[in-house]
Amino acid sequence: MKFRSLIFANLFRKKVRLTLTIGSFAIALILFTFLAVVKSAFSRGTEIAGADRLVVVSRIGLTQLLPISHRDKILAIPGVKAVTHNHWFGGVYQDEKNFFPQFVIDPENQRQVMTELVVPDDQWNNFVKDRMGAVAGARTAARFHWKIGDRIPIKTTLYGGGSSEFNLDGIYHSERPGGDESQFWLQWKYFDENAPAPVKSTAGWYVVKLDSPDDAVRVAKAIDDKFANSSFETKTETESAFAAGFAKQFGNIELLILTIGGVVFFTLLLVTGNTMAISVRERVGELAVLKAIGFSDRAVLFFVLSESVVIAAVGGLLGLTLAYLVIPIIGLALTGLLPPLILSKSLLSLGVGFALVVGVISGLLPGIGAMRMRVVNALRRV
Amino acid sequence: MAIPIIYNVRSVKARWTSTIVAVAGIAGTVGVFIAMLSLARGFKATLVSSGSEDNALITRAGATSEMTSGVGIDSVKIIQDAPGIARGPEGPLVTSEAVLMAPIPLLSTGTDANVELRGVSPNVLSIRRNIKIIAGRMFQPGLNEVVVGKNANATYSGLTLGNTIGLGSSHWQVVGIFDAGGSSFDSEVWGDAHLLNGAYKRPDNLSQSVTVHLASPADLQQLKDSLTADPRLNVDVTREIDYYSKQSTRMTTLITTLGGFVASIMAIGAVFGALNTMYSAVAERGREVATMRALGFGAAAVIISFSIEALLISFVGGAVGCLAVLPLNGLTTSTMNFQTFSNLAFAFKVTPELLVKGILFALVMGLIGGLLPAVRAARLPVATALREL
Numbered sequence: 001m002k003f004r005s006l007i008f009a010n011l012f013r014k015k016v017r018l019t020l021t022i023g024s025f026a027i028a029l030i031l032f033t034f035l036a037v038v039k040s041a042f043s044r045g046t047e048i049a050g051a052d053r054l055v056v057v058s059r060i061g062l063t064q065l066l067p068i069s070h071r072d073k074i075l076a077i078p079g080v081k082a083v084t085h086n087h088w089f090g091g092v093y094q095d096e097k098n099f100f101p102q103f104v105i106d107p108e109n110q111r112q113v114m115t116e117l118v119v120p121d122d123q124w125n126n127f128v129k130d131r132m133g134a135v136a137g138a139r140t141a142a143r144f145h146w147k148i149g150d151r152i153p154i155k156t157t158l159y160g161g162g163s164s165e166f167n168l169d170g171i172y173h174s175e176r177p178g179g180d181e182s183q184f185w186l187q188w189k190y191f192d193e194n195a196p197a198p199v200k201s202t203a204g205w206y207v208v209k210l211d212s213p214d215d216a217v218r219v220a221k222a223i224d225d226k227f228a229n230s231s232f233e234t235k236t237e238t239e240s241a242f243a244a245g246f247a248k249q250f251g252n253i254e255l256l257i258l259t260i261g262g263v264v265f266f267t268l269l270l271v272t273g274n275t276m277a278i279s280v281r282e283r284v285g286e287l288a289v290l291k292a293i294g295f296s297d298r299a300v301l302f303f304v305l306s307e308s309v310v311i312a313a314v315g316g317l318l319g320l321t322l323a324y325l326v327i328p329i330i331g332l333a334l335t336g337l338l339p340p341l342i343l344s345k346s347l348l349s350l351g352v353g354f355a356l357v358v359g360v361i362s363g364l365l366p367g368i369g370a371m372r373m374r375v376v377n378a379l380r381r382v
Numbered sequence: 383m384a385i386p387i388i389y390n391v392r393s394v395k396a397r398w399t400s401t402i403v404a405v406a407g408i409a410g411t412v413g414v415f416i417a418m419l420s421l422a423r424g425f426k427a428t429l430v431s432s433g434s435e436d437n438a439l440i441t442r443a444g445a446t447s448e449m450t451s452g453v454g455i456d457s458v459k460i461i462q463d464a465p466g467i468a469r470g471p472e473g474p475l476v477t478s479e480a481v482l483m484a485p486i487p488l489l490s491t492g493t494d495a496n497v498e499l500r501g502v503s504p505n506v507l508s509i510r511r512n513i514k515i516i517a518g519r520m521f522q523p524g525l526n527e528v529v530v531g532k533n534a535n536a537t538y539s540g541l542t543l544g545n546t547i548g549l550g551s552s553h554w555q556v557v558g559i560f561d562a563g564g565s566s567f568d569s570e571v572w573g574d575a576h577l578l579n580g581a582y583k584r585p586d587n588l589s590q591s592v593t594v595h596l597a598s599p600a601d602l603q604q605l606k607d608s609l610t611a612d613p614r615l616n617v618d619v620t621r622e623i624d625y626y627s628k629q630s631t632r633m634t635t636l637i638t639t640l641g642g643f644v645a646s647i648m649a650i651g652a653v654f655g656a657l658n659t660m661y662s663a664v665a666e667r668g669r670e671v672a673t674m675r676a677l678g679f680g681a682a683a684v685i686i687s688f689s690i691e692a693l694l695i696s697f698v699g700g701a702v703g704c705l706a707v708l709p710l711n712g713l714t715t716s717t718m719n720f721q722t723f724s725n726l727a728f729a730f731k732v733t734p735e736l737l738v739k740g741i742l743f744a745l746v747m748g749l750i751g752g753l754l755p756a757v758r759a760a761r762l763p764v765a766t767a768l769r770e771l
Contacts (some may be wrong), residue, residue: 016657023650024654031647031648060549060582061484061496061550061582062496062723090449092446096631097631155444198585245493275658334640336632
């Protein structure tokens with residue numbers, strides 16, 4: 001490109017300003033990426049939910065237990081492929097700060113329902129045979145540097161109180177990107193044998209796998225109808241509706257973070273755009289000279305635009321690179337508080353696109369001004 | 383000799399566009415900084431104020447919250463006779479409580495949120511003394527009646543005085559509204575523990591937790607020693623205020639980490655903005671500076687003068703940021719309490735201390751953004767600068 005040296009000479013005429021503008025761009029992009037990642041972490045549950053799964057909880061309250069006899073009754077409903085049940089365990093590993101969700105699971109049906117959470121067969125077989133067995137999600141295992149065969153002490157109010165040691169028999173991975181790899185699974189049989197009377201032969205909630213996602217509404221209604229007017233009425237929702245209900249309760253926090261961040265982001269963009277406009281305005285005289293010696297209006301617009309696009313691209317890429325490096329660190333600080341912060345490829349390309357759009361817009365206004373100006377007037381200005 | 387400050391004020395006014403940009407950057411940063419901190423403070427204050435110094439909470443040993451705890455009726459009887467517990471006209475000030483959860487639609491979105499239901503003993507108001515009935519009356523033991531916290535009353539549909547609601551397997555009349563001073567109890571619904579247990583098919587001989595009123599705050603140790611030494615019991619004894627402040631840690635960590643990161647990224651952006659503004663101020667005023675130097679003002683005077691200008695801009699930015707978030711003070715919002723999975727209303731707390739911190743933060747940003755350009759101004763060679771157009 002024959003005008004490269006001209007564009008570069010213009011870019012570097014004020015090095016400090018160039019650095020600062022590129023810096024502001026980078027900052028804006030880091031902020032944009034971070035907010036997008038946090039937003040997706042808050043709504044992750046809804047995104048990864050299986051369309052062909054229903055969650056059955058007690059109608060009178062989330063913490064109410066349901067009898068285990070519901071399982072066979074649910075299984076008998078046409079359209080239901082498999083049913084599994086869970087309990088919230090709520091133990092503590094070393095310190096309350098080390099939170100991760102612990103579920104008592106039903107080994108017989110877990111894998112038929114949660115098909116995307118994969119455990120190698122040999123590990124799974126060990127777990128099924130081991131009353132004190134446990135399976136951890138890959139993320140939790142990595143967080144505490146557990147390996148298979150480790151004994152994991154969990155403080156609990158059950159089993160006579162104190163601390164129980166579980167054998168880590170397996171580690172599961174999620175086949176679906178962004179899936180929850182933080183859970184810790186325990187054996188239902190052992191739990192049930194040792195549970196106090198009110199908890200014996202109960203399930204915290206059921207997860208139902210359907211033959212077809214199209215059946216969701218009908219089957220959900222059939223389940224609730226089946227237990228209507230019984231002592232243990234149910235509330236059945238699709239997994240994504242259930243997750244959304246949970247996420248909505250965080251609602252305000254998410255909204256606040258996003259509104260505040262959004263306002264700030266746009267302020268930063270204004271600042272950046274303004275700086276670019278100033279730098280064009282300063283050189284009106286030079287641009288007029290270019291036009292006077294025969295460069296076309298389009299060429300002038302092209303010079304201005306390519307300058308701002310180069311700044312935007314460099315700043316944007318710098319910002320995304322920094323975000324790529326920094327976000328995992330923040331994610332680590334938030335382990336156990338938020339689902340993992342994942343910087344997806346689509347988010348990165350959205351960021352690049354965004355930077356370029358802002359670059360074009362912030363160059364376009366002063367560029368069009370430069371294109372339209374009359375050479376005589378501009379040259380007369382000092 | 384120092385350069386008069388009026389010079390800076392006038393030059394800020396002369397370059398008002400770039401000043402506004404710098405002020406906006408700093409104001410935004412300070413605003414976010416204070417908003418995030420006040421949110422975290424508010425959440426913490428809500429939970430901390432739920433506990434009081436002279437109450438003790440007794441849960442099953444190892445339980446992290448009332449949700450995972452259970453205390454049998456035999457244990458409650460032993461606890462009642464323990465030393466250090468205050469006594470009222472009707473016996474020891476002890477409330478054994480059931481903590482349940484009910485899905486009730488939010489007024490704002492119409493979607494269900496988990497409301498904490500607390501089954502309490504009838505004497506609960508003499509144990510939690512900062513709680514006052516502000517409308518209606520207390521529930522009567524043995525009747526299907528509930529009282530609701532003032533935030534619950536304002537947040538959920540149907541929790542109004544005189545209304546009847548379905549909880550568990552029975553219907554309950556709302557007979558009173560109580561004010562718990564902005565604590566987490568304000569988001570709760572209270573009723574007779576025996577009846578609520580029945581409605582939720584919970585065994586009546588098991589409570590989740592026991593709260594006792596201590597004869598004096600210093601009696602906690604005595605109570606703790608006596609209960610933990612008793613072989614018939616398997617319980618933890620915590621000062622109520624400690625229990626609740628511990629509950630707030632996860633949410634406050636989340637808010638402060640997220641907010642801290644956003645605010646520090648923005649601070650860098652704002653410093654860039656200030657640098658840009660001050661550098662162009664210096665560049666445009668090369669001749670002015672050179673003139674002052676020629677008149678006999680020293681390099682130090684120039685540095686001080688430009689720093690003062692940057693501080694002036696950042697102070698205005700900080701003040702604007704503070705004013706912008708001031709209306710947030712007292713604004714009530716709600717989120718899920720991680721420890722109990724129930725919905726908790728709390729208010730932003732913009733304290734004078736936070737405002738001072740915000741202004742200081744702004745000044746630091748201004749100083750960083752102003753110092754380098756100031757040094758450059760002082761270093762300008764007088765002769766060349768005077769010759770500039």
